[in-house]
Amino acid sequence: MKRKPIINIHCHLFNFDFIPDKMIKLLAKIPEKIADDKWFSVTAGVLVAILPGVKYDRIQKYLKTYRSNLDNVTKEYIKEMGNAGIDICVPLMMDFEKTVLNIEPENIDYETQIEIISKQVAKYPWRIFPFVMFDPRRNNSFELCKKALENKGFIGIKMYPALGYYPSPHVMEKKGNQIAADNLRNLYEYCKKKKIPITTHASTGGAYSTKSDINREKNVWPLTEVSNWIDPIRDYNLKINFAHFGGNYLNIKDAKRLQSVTWRREILNLIARSRNEKGFGKIFSDLSYHDMALKKNTKRNYFDDLNEVLGSKEQGQGILFGTDASMISHTWSEKDFIKPFKNQNNLKSSFQEIIFSNNPIDFLFENAKIPNSYCKFIKSNATPDKLSSLPEWVEMKNNKYFIVT
Numbered sequence: 001m002k003r004k005p006i007i008n009i010h011c012h013l014f015n016f017d018f019i020p021d022k023m024i025k026l027l028a029k030i031p032e033k034i035a036d037d038k039w040f041s042v043t044a045g046v047l048v049a050i051l052p053g054v055k056y057d058r059i060q061k062y063l064k065t066y067r068s069n070l071d072n073v074t075k076e077y078i079k080e081m082g083n084a085g086i087d088i089c090v091p092l093m094m095d096f097e098k099t100v101l102n103i104e105p106e107n108i109d110y111e112t113q114i115e116i117i118s119k120q121v122a123k124y125p126w127r128i129f130p131f132v133m134f135d136p137r138r139n140n141s142f143e144l145c146k147k148a149l150e151n152k153g154f155i156g157i158k159m160y161p162a163l164g165y166y167p168s169p170h171v172m173e174k175k176g177n178q179i180a181a182d183n184l185r186n187l188y189e190y191c192k193k194k195k196i197p198i199t200t201h202a203s204t205g206g207a208y209s210t211k212s213d214i215n216r217e218k219n220v221w222p223l224t225e226v227s228n229w230i231d232p233i234r235d236y237n238l239k240i241n242f243a244h245f246g247g248n249y250l251n252i253k254d255a256k257r258l259q260s261v262t263w264r265r266e267i268l269n270l271i272a273r274s275r276n277e278k279g280f281g282k283i284f285s286d287l288s289y290h291d292m293a294l295k296k297n298t299k300r301n302y303f304d305d306l307n308e309v310l311g312s313k314e315q316g317q318g319i320l321f322g323t324d325a326s327m328i329s330h331t332w333s334e335k336d337f338i339k340p341f342k343n344q345n346n347l348k349s350s351f352q353e354i355i356f357s358n359n360p361i362d363f364l365f366e367n368a369k370i371p372n373s374y375c376k377f378i379k380s381n382a383t384p385d386k387l388s389s390l391p392e393w394v395e396m397k398n399n400k401y402f403i404v405t
Contacts, residue, residue, distance in 0.1 A: 002404045004353070005087035005393035007360035008334070010199065010243055010288035010322025013091040013117060013130075015066045015073050017108045062330045074120045077325065077334075078127065084334035085342075087393050088126075090322075090364065092158040092199055092243075093117060093133040114148050121153035121374075122381035126391050129364060129374070131156035131199055134187055136165055136172065136180035142187050149196065153377040155364065156197040157187065161223045162206055168231050188236040195239065195366045202226060202263055202285070203244035204256040221259060226266040233270070233281040241284040241320060241363055242267045248291065250298040268309065271318035284363045287355070288322030293340045294332065303346040310351045320363060321355040361403050370394070370401040 065076050081089060095110045108116070114132060121128050132148040134141055134157050148154040161167050165180055169188070173181040191198060202224060226246075232238060246263030247256065267285045274283040287306075292298040310316040323337045340346050341355070361368055379387065390396065393404050 001392065002395055003392050004357040004361070004404050005391075006085055006356045007088040007090070007321070007364070008081070008086050008323050008325070009090050009241065009320040009360045009363065010286045011077075011089050011091050011325040012094070012327060013070065013074055013077065013120060013128075014094070014113075014326060015068065015070050018070075018113055019094070019096065058332070059330055062326075065329075066326070070116050070120065071123075073326075074124065074128075078124060080325070080334040081127070084338045086334060086338065087391070088360075089128055090156070090199075091117065091120075091128060091130045093131065094158070094160065095133040095135050095138070096163075097138075111144065114144070114152060114154075118148070118152040118154070118377075119381075122378060123386075125378040125382045125386050126394050128153075129155045131158040131197075133158040133160065134183075135160070135163065136183040136187070137177065138183075139179060142183045142190070145187065146190060149194075150373050151377065153374055153381070155371050155374055156199065157191065159198060159200040160206075161228065162201055162220045164223070166223060167200065167228050170231065171228070184232075188232055188238060191238060192236045197239045197241065197363055199241040199243050199286075200229070201244070202242035202267065203247035203289070204259050204263075205247060205289075206244075218255060224263075226263050226270065230270075233274075233283070234279070236281075237279050238281045239284075239363065240281060241286055242270075243286050243322070244288055244324075245285040245290070245319075248289075250292045250301055268315050268318075272312075272314040275314045275317060282362075284318045284320050284359065286320040286322035287341075288324035289328060291328075291332075293346075294337065299340065299346075303340070307347065307351065310347070310354055316351075316354060317359060317362070319355050320360050358405075361405055365403050368402045368405045370403060372400075375401050 065073055077089070081087070093110075093113065097110050110133075117130050121130060130153070132145050132152075132154045134145045138144070145154075145157060149157075159167060165177075166172055166175070167184065169181040169184040172178075172184060190196065204221065204224075226242060229238075229240060229242075233240060242263075246265075246267055247260035249257055249260035249264050267283070270283040271285065274280050287293070290302070292302040293306075306319070309319060321338075321341060323332075323334055325334055325337075328337060342352060344352075347355075365371075390401075395402055395404055
């Protein structure tokens with residue numbers, strides 16, 4: 001029987017060869033060099049002591065998995081998806097070669113990473129729909145992303161302005177970076193024409209530094225400002241997902257919380273505006289890394305707020321479920337993370353359907369149609385046994401493939 005899929009709109013597939021050591025601490029709260037076996041018993045014990053909720057067995061599993069090759073990482077993640085009842089995942093790539101950190105390329109180069117992720121799409125067709133990362137400071141960024149979208153099984157773009165750029169071509173031009181400005185214009189024109197979805201980082205935390213002090217964080221917030229996107233959205237009628245919904249607005253009692261509250265409010269205004277103003281794109285926001293939903297002291301307030309948003313006809317159309325695996329995998333499994341969202345005491349079934357299926361389908365697939373480029377890619381690269389029958393959430397109409405709605 002055909003049915004709608006449950007979609008995780010925000011996850012990551014990587015191993016320690018993808019990410020420089022200096023970034024591991026930042027991205028997953030794992031200290032640098034923790035992948036070294038001789039330090040595990042010491043560092044894991046420290047983590048359990050200083051990070052509430054961190055579990056020794058989860059860290060051990062995390063390290064074992066992410067020290068292995070990406071085939072194994074993906075295999076383990078697909079198992080976690082099955083345990084959590086998640087049908088489709090959207091891995092978002094990260095390109096660290098061109099960050100302002102000027103990290104030496106000790107990890108696998110980015111173009112090779114794209115090829116490796118592409119192979120995972122072929123191994124798990126109809127389950128993995130990845131986004132390729134676009135950094136306009138990379139000379140060949142537009143060509144690289146276009147190739148991934150047209151020939152490698154990718155269906156969307158990931159952007160991360162906090163790494164050192166503004167998303168507005170006009171601003172980058174004023175800053176003297178004509179290459180970035182031109183790349184941004186080319187990408188946005190392409191996304192407008194092809195109706196390509198874009199996910200952009202919109203949280204007070206994340207990848208921007210190897211330091212965690214609040215002053216360093218505040219220095220990059222101007223790059224992450226939601227308002228930076230108004231001109232590109234209006235000029236190119238973009239489809240944008242503001243990842244993380246502004247950040248953990250209930251957990252933190254300092255400048256981070258105030259900034260998260262502000263961005264969350266701005267995102268909600270943009271979601272409503274995009275439903276009322278013709279030509280002003282289509283705006284969404286995902287709930288990834290919202291540990292507020294799992295913690296006793298914030299859980300009730302979190303779901304009260306989420307129910308209010310989902311009860312709004314305009315704002316509710318823009319909210320997407322996401323977990324942020326593998327960034328959360330040191331502490332929670334996918335089943336752990338999705339559990340409170342599946343609890344009808346927190347969200348009634350109609351609201352669950354909105355964030356798990358309806359809105360993600362609307363964001364990812366124009367009129368629920370799976371891109372021809374994706375279908376062509378898997379037909380050319382997946383093994384016959386993987387294509388012999390369609391999953392419950394995919395159907396064929398007039399020789400084209402659609403997600404069940």
